[in-house]
Amino acid sequence: MPVTGRLADAVADHRAGPRPLGELPAVPGAEVSERWIPGAPGEPLVRVRIYRPAGAGAALPAVVWIHGGGFVLGSVDSVHHSAAQAAVFAPAVVVAVSYRLAPEDPFPAGLDDCWAALEWTAGNAAEIGADPGRLAVAGASSGGCLAAGLTLLARDRGGPALVFQHLSTPVLDDRLETDSMAAFTDTPIWNRRLARESWELYLGGRAELPAHAAPARAADLGGLPPAYLSTAGLDPLRDEGLLYGLRLARAGVPVEVHNFRGAYHAFGGWAGTPEPDGDEPHRVALEHLTALRRGLHAGGPGAI
Numbered sequence: 001m002p003v004t005g006r007l008a009d010a011v012a013d014h015r016a017g018p019r020p021l022g023e024l025p026a027v028p029g030a031e032v033s034e035r036w037i038p039g040a041p042g043e044p045l046v047r048v049r050i051y052r053p054a055g056a057g058a059a060l061p062a063v064v065w066i067h068g069g070g071f072v073l074g075s076v077d078s079v080h081h082s083a084a085q086a087a088v089f090a091p092a093v094v095v096a097v098s099y100r101l102a103p104e105d106p107f108p109a110g111l112d113d114c115w116a117a118l119e120w121t122a123g124n125a126a127e128i129g130a131d132p133g134r135l136a137v138a139g140a141s142s143g144g145c146l147a148a149g150l151t152l153l154a155r156d157r158g159g160p161a162l163v164f165q166h167l168s169t170p171v172l173d174d175r176l177e178t179d180s181m182a183a184f185t186d187t188p189i190w191n192r193r194l195a196r197e198s199w200e201l202y203l204g205g206r207a208e209l210p211a212h213a214a215p216a217r218a219a220d221l222g223g224l225p226p227a228y229l230s231t232a233g234l235d236p237l238r239d240e241g242l243l244y245g246l247r248l249a250r251a252g253v254p255v256e257v258h259n260f261r262g263a264y265h266a267f268g269g270w271a272g273t274p275e276p277d278g279d280e281p282h283r284v285a286l287e288h289l290t291a292l293r294r295g296l297h298a299g300g301p302g303a304i
Contacts, residue, residue, distance in 0.1 A: 007197045008103070011072050018047065018075045018098055027084035029054050037120040040112040047098035048117050049076045050128055051087035061134035061163070061296035062125060064118050064150070065096040068141030068266065070194065071110065071171075071202035072102050079143075086138070089289045090296055093130040095121050099146070106204030107213045114146050115153055122160035136164035136225070136296055141190075141237075141266055142198065144170025148215040148244075155223050156212075162225040164295030168288060169232050169265050170241055173216035174199045174209065178239035185236075190265035192236050216240055221247050226254040228291040230284075233261035256291065260284060 021034055031052045036045040052060070065083045067074045076083075076096045087094040099113035118137070125132035139147030144167040151165045176196060185192045203209065211218035227248055231241035238259065245257035260267065267284065 007070055007072055007194060007201060011101075011103070015073055015101070016075070018049075018077050021049075024077065024080055027081060027088070029088040030084035032084065037116060039116045043109075043112060043116075044100075046113045046116050046120075047076070048120070049080075049083070049096040049098070051084045051094040051096070052129060053088050053091040056091060056129060059125070059129055059131040060091055060093050061136065062093040062095060062121050062128070062130035062132075063090070063136045063138050063166075063292070063296070064114065064121055064147075065094050066099070066114055066137070066139035066143035066146045066150075067096065068139065068143040069101070070198040071142045071145075072198065074101075074143075085285075086289060086292055090293045092136075092292075092296055093121075093128050095128075103201040103204065107202055107206065110202075111146055111149050111153075111212060114150055118150055118154070118160055132160075134163050134296055135160055136162060136166065136292075138166035138168075138292065139170065140168035142171045142202075144168055145172055145215065148172060149212040151224050152212050152215060152218055164292075165225050165227045166288070166292050166295065167227065167229045167241070167244075169230060169235055169237055169267070170244070171195075171198070171237060172214065172244050173240040174203065174214040175216075178236075178243070180239040181236045183236070184234065184238075187234055187236065188264050190236060195236055216244055221251040221253060224248065224251070224253050226295060228256045228288075228295060229258075230288065231257070231259045232263040232265050232267050233259055234263060235265040237265060258287065 031054050033050045035048050039046045067079045076098045083094045083096045097114050097117040100109040122132050137147040137150045154162050181192055229245045231238045245255050248255040
């Protein structure tokens with residue numbers, strides 16, 4: 001996150017649209033393509049980037065992959081390596097979404113685009129070599145908020161059915177009332193001030209806020225798919241993630257939660273080549289990827 005002052009200033013200084021595929025580095029073992037798919041009724045087309053293991057034959061699970069960036073920054077380029085790595089490691093078809101960003105397009109624009117991508121993935125599974133019976137969502141930071149919101153929407157709208165949700169240091173609660181949010185006011189990467197501004201830009205002054213926008217507000221978490229959720233020990237978002245994981249477990253949802261102590265927000269959990277005996281980023285990457293593979297191929301992690 002290239003933010004040292006206000007998020008609104010970072011939008012002007014650092015935002016750039018996705019680059020053409022030909023300008024992106026190849027990731028060994030992955031095939032990449034792009035599509036423009038229908039958006040919500042009356043809304044613009046949505047750009048998605050599709051990652052598959054090279055030479056894959058049988059239908060694979062599919063994951064709608066949602067980038068972070070405080071609802072205002074980031075693009076599918078920022079998750080190019082991680083999405084390709086997940087496609088090869090899982091293995092799976094990964095559909096990364098280039099959703100609209102705030103403040104130009106506040107809630108529900110970004111969530112609508114992600115929903116369109118989920119519906120398209122389910123409806124076009126055969127075309128992209130995916131198994132419509134094994135659909136999942138994954139997101140980090142604000143992408144985790146959108147991913148969690150998608151699981152609530154899918155439950156409340158009666159499908160598409162999801163088998164797994166993977167949430168890494170997710171943004172979940174606009175109320176900013178947890179102990180960690182009060183404690184971490186000047187931490188690197190993310191802090192209370194940035195969190196408040198991010199929500200203000202994303203919500204655009206809405207008076208009424210549905211739980212799909214801020215999943216921690218959901219009164220009932222029952223009936224949601226199995227989850228893996230990671231938090232960082234020095235992240236203002238830590239406690240809202242831990243509390244959400246606890247509420248999922250209490251609602252009967254199989255959930256695995258890991259708090260990485262001593263880590264800041266966006267600590268590189270998908271970075272690097274995962275190695276069983278590597279350093280901390282490698283260890284985290286391996287756990288995240290292994291949790292994804294287990295959730296897609298073995299019915300999700302066991303409850304804790």
